Amino acid sequence: MITRRNLLLAGAAGVAGIAVTAGAVGLARRGPGRSKPQTDAQTDAQPDAQSRKGPLTISYGGDESRVADLYLPEGDSKVPVAVVIHGGLWMSSYGRELATPLAEDLAKQGIAGYAIEYRRVGNGGGWPMTFEDVAAAIDKLADQPRADLSKVVAVGHSAGGQLAVWAAGRSGLPPGAPGATPRVVLVGAVSQAGVLDLVNAYDEKLGGDAIPAFLGTTPAKDRRRYQLASPYERLPLKVPVALVHGTRDGQVPIEQSRRYRDAAVAKGDQVKLTELEHVGHFELIDPDDQAWHTCRAETKRLVSS
Numbered sequence: 001m002i003t004r005r006n007l008l009l010a011g012a013a014g015v016a017g018i019a020v021t022a023g024a025v026g027l028a029r030r031g032p033g034r035s036k037p038q039t040d041a042q043t044d045a046q047p048d049a050q051s052r053k054g055p056l057t058i059s060y061g062g063d064e065s066r067v068a069d070l071y072l073p074e075g076d077s078k079v080p081v082a083v084v085i086h087g088g089l090w091m092s093s094y095g096r097e098l099a100t101p102l103a104e105d106l107a108k109q110g111i112a113g114y115a116i117e118y119r120r121v122g123n124g125g126g127w128p129m130t131f132e133d134v135a136a137a138i139d140k141l142a143d144q145p146r147a148d149l150s151k152v153v154a155v156g157h158s159a160g161g162q163l164a165v166w167a168a169g170r171s172g173l174p175p176g177a178p179g180a181t182p183r184v185v186l187v188g189a190v191s192q193a194g195v196l197d198l199v200n201a202y203d204e205k206l207g208g209d210a211i212p213a214f215l216g217t218t219p220a221k222d223r224r225r226y227q228l229a230s231p232y233e234r235l236p237l238k239v240p241v242a243l244v245h246g247t248r249d250g251q252v253p254i255e256q257s258r259r260y261r262d263a264a265v266a267k268g269d270q271v272k273l274t275e276l277e278h279v280g281h282f283e284l285i286d287p288d289d290q291a292w293h294t295c296r297a298e299t300k301r302l303v304s305s
Contacts, residue, residue: 060140068116068137069100071107080151080303081112083138087158089210092122105287127215128178134163135179142183151303153188157285158252161194169237177228188240188302192284192295193252196260198230232260236267242298246279
């Protein structure tokens with residue numbers, strides 16, 4: 001299992017054709033690409049009682065990957081929820097350990113962090129199972145007494161960004177499509193260097209064969225499937241979306257976010273793109289990095305709007 005610690009301390013040699021240099025990913029020690037962390041009172045807040053007790057682990061199906069960890073702020077009142085969706089090219093070698101530090105950090109800020117796992121390529125996932133799992137995990141929040149269902153957003157990194165923005169648009173899916181008819185409707189999504197245009201990603205061979213492996217086909221053979229899965233193809237979503245992308249991202253080109261922003265705005269959607277200078281791909285999931293703090297601020301904005 002490739003862990004968040006592996007990614008942040010050592011870097012990844014390459015996954016499905018995407019090479020990651022150790023210099024770009026070595027985030028544990030400050031380097032030229034490391035952005036300065038915040039020092040405000042909120043960032044310095046100590047873990048609350050719920051965080052110290054650990055998360056509530058929730059099963060939403062009969063598979064070991066159909067689980068999620070819910071980190072709740074202290075107290076017993078209803079709270080906003082951020083569904084945190086990890087990336088990793090939708091591959092089973094990556095898991096929710098990439099998302100749990102972010103979910104825990106959000107709980108310290110008064111937002112329940114809900115780090116979901118889902119079946120991925122290599123352990124029973126892909127189309128349509130991954131989409132069904134993400135939808136089912138989100139809908140399971142309807143059973144949580146402290147979840148304020150009027151303030152639920154998704155936050156996703158890389159491949160998880162695609163799933164987060166897709167999930168935000170579930171209400172617009174046609175009947176019978178994976179994820180249609182949501183019990184829990186998201187009020188926004190934060191895409192952290194998300195793969196938002198799957199047709200373009202396929203054309204550019206992003207991740208080698210990752211896209212056709214994930215969807216089980218090509219755009220030429222089944223355009224309809226790409227239209228259901230790709231956030232770019234689902235526009236307009238009619239849900240606010242925040243895009244955060246580093247200008248030095250060597251894994252998911254920033255053009256993915258720019259293309260989505262331009263197309264979404266043209267169709268009337270509320271979209272904000274924040275481009276982070278001198279930031280790569282993995283700073284966005286380092287809870288000590290300013291890049292994550294930017295994502296966290298966007299999450300707060302969306303649940304407060």
